[in-house]
Amino acid sequence: MDARGQSAALAKGDLSAAELMEATLARIAAVNPRVNAVVSLRDGAELMAEAHAADAAPRAGWLHGIPIAIKDLANAAGLPTSRGSPLFAGEVAEADDIMVARLRAAGAIVIGKTNTPEFGLGSHTFNPVHGATRNPYDLTRSAGGSSGGAAAALATGMLAIADGSDMMGSLRNPAGWNNVYGMRPTWGTVPSEPMGDMYLHQLSTNGPMARTPGDLAALLDTMTGADPRQPLSAEGSKTLGGIDAAPERLRIGWLGDWGGAFPYAPGITEISEAALRQMEGMGHSVEALQAPFDAEAIWHAWTQLRSFAVAGSLGAIHGDPARRPFLKPAALWEIERGLAMSAREVQRASEIRSDWFRRTAQLFAQHDVLVLPSAQLWPFDVNWTYPEEIAGRAMDTYHRWMQVVVPAGLIGLPVVNLPIGFGAEGLPAGLQMIGPRGSDGLLLRLAQQWHERAAWPQARPAMRGE
Numbered sequence: 001m002d003a004r005g006q007s008a009a010l011a012k013g014d015l016s017a018a019e020l021m022e023a024t025l026a027r028i029a030a031v032n033p034r035v036n037a038v039v040s041l042r043d044g045a046e047l048m049a050e051a052h053a054a055d056a057a058p059r060a061g062w063l064h065g066i067p068i069a070i071k072d073l074a075n076a077a078g079l080p081t082s083r084g085s086p087l088f089a090g091e092v093a094e095a096d097d098i099m100v101a102r103l104r105a106a107g108a109i110v111i112g113k114t115n116t117p118e119f120g121l122g123s124h125t126f127n128p129v130h131g132a133t134r135n136p137y138d139l140t141r142s143a144g145g146s147s148g149g150a151a152a153a154l155a156t157g158m159l160a161i162a163d164g165s166d167m168m169g170s171l172r173n174p175a176g177w178n179n180v181y182g183m184r185p186t187w188g189t190v191p192s193e194p195m196g197d198m199y200l201h202q203l204s205t206n207g208p209m210a211r212t213p214g215d216l217a218a219l220l221d222t223m224t225g226a227d228p229r230q231p232l233s234a235e236g237s238k239t240l241g242g243i244d245a246a247p248e249r250l251r252i253g254w255l256g257d258w259g260g261a262f263p264y265a266p267g268i269t270e271i272s273e274a275a276l277r278q279m280e281g282m283g284h285s286v287e288a289l290q291a292p293f294d295a296e297a298i299w300h301a302w303t304q305l306r307s308f309a310v311a312g313s314l315g316a317i318h319g320d321p322a323r324r325p326f327l328k329p330a331a332l333w334e335i336e337r338g339l340a341m342s343a344r345e346v347q348r349a350s351e352i353r354s355d356w357f358r359r360t361a362q363l364f365a366q367h368d369v370l371v372l373p374s375a376q377l378w379p380f381d382v383n384w385t386y387p388e389e390i391a392g393r394a395m396d397t398y399h400r401w402m403q404v405v406v407p408a409g410l411i412g413l414p415v416v417n418l419p420i421g422f423g424a425e426g427l428p429a430g431l432q433m434i435g436p437r438g439s440d441g442l443l444l445r446l447a448q449q450w451h452e453r454a455a456w457p458q459a460r461p462a463m464r465g466e
Helices: 003-012 017-035 044-054 099-104 148-155 173-177 213-223 268-281 296-320 327-341 341-365 400-410 438-451
Strands: 067-071 109-113 137-143 161-166 181-184 203-212 251-256 284-286 369-373 415-422 428-434
Touching: 003 017, 003 213, 017 044, 017 067, 017 109, 017 148, 017 251, 017 415, 044 109, 067 148, 067 161, 099 109, 099 137, 099 161, 099 213, 109 148, 148 173, 148 203, 161 181, 173 181, 173 415, 173 428, 181 438, 213 369, 213 438, 251 268, 251 341, 268 369, 268 415, 268 428, 268 438, 284 415, 284 428, 296 327, 296 341, 296 400, 341 369, 341 400, 369 400, 369 438, 400 428, 415 438, 428 438
Parallel strands: 067 109, 251 284, 251 369
Antiparallel strands: 161 203, 181 203, 181 415, 369 428, 415 428
């Protein structure tokens, strides 16, 4: 059942929260030891008691009695927030983050956390605290990241819905690699925490993951809403109510390999273009586009602003000689680049970002949706730190292999990952459906239309029958 199906059954009395919790814990016990997606799982007796209490209480919202595990970068009161780092392992959160509080207010029961890379850096979920999360379609492969634990838990039926966060594809890459839906919403509509700088670092956002677009929309509607303590937060439009209204003929722009800038593993282009042909069959028009902007300029702006942001968040740890040795090489690289950056370099990167946003305004005057693959290669060996080459082209940083997600993330555009099927080795792939700011509802309507034609998460669930 999807989360809305569970919610309806709970509301009618056809299903109890205790029955749902019992089934959830049984599924986790059956598959999580091999996948390692759910971490810091709470005591089963406590969770069953909380579920019985939910059965006896008035419904708080659509999530009443539904289990959820929170990505291990966000705080959930009473649970540890390790952030995948030995520096924070075992530290118990005293209060919920805004997003978690909103989920609880809607009735969700927080059962534990989902695994993430150390500090969320890198699209491959492994860390020295909880280990690696494995792809449930091939346990020798990566589940992606940084919301890899959430995506794998969804794909295996351990959770019906999940939260995630996305700076560099973290709601898109793992969704694509686990055959589920993930959404990076318009930046600012899902508020972060009102702490530290609230003006400069407009890169990361929280968002929803699910096995159906309807659940994605319902969870997004619960997460969104401006926080009066944050100057750049914005009200997001409610999306669930209109999701079944199929969009009229959309003009879809296929960005391909960005004029050769993005190397793709064999099969990525072919499966992407096959999905686009299906969209044409749904009544939409698809046009192959030339590279609309200098890819290296976008990459330069991204790496500068990302390192600037990481140095801002982790610089204090780096500055402490006792704690610095616990930072992984990728974190050290980001922090040291950011600390060495001049104000003019930051300004120049933001100017490039602004130029790219202005260019997208022209693109969206002619196209409703822009499309790119969700990843440039198939899920790789779980024992790798990161892929060092794609299609014979060397990767010069730990995250260059995810360059394809940067154009949307750099300027805060909404993106929905569509699961689009499986390659020759039986591994999943996805497409990024990118829209202008505020087009979250349109993207979800397109996702729903796609889902009605090709419900891949239901057609080929992970670890079927186990």
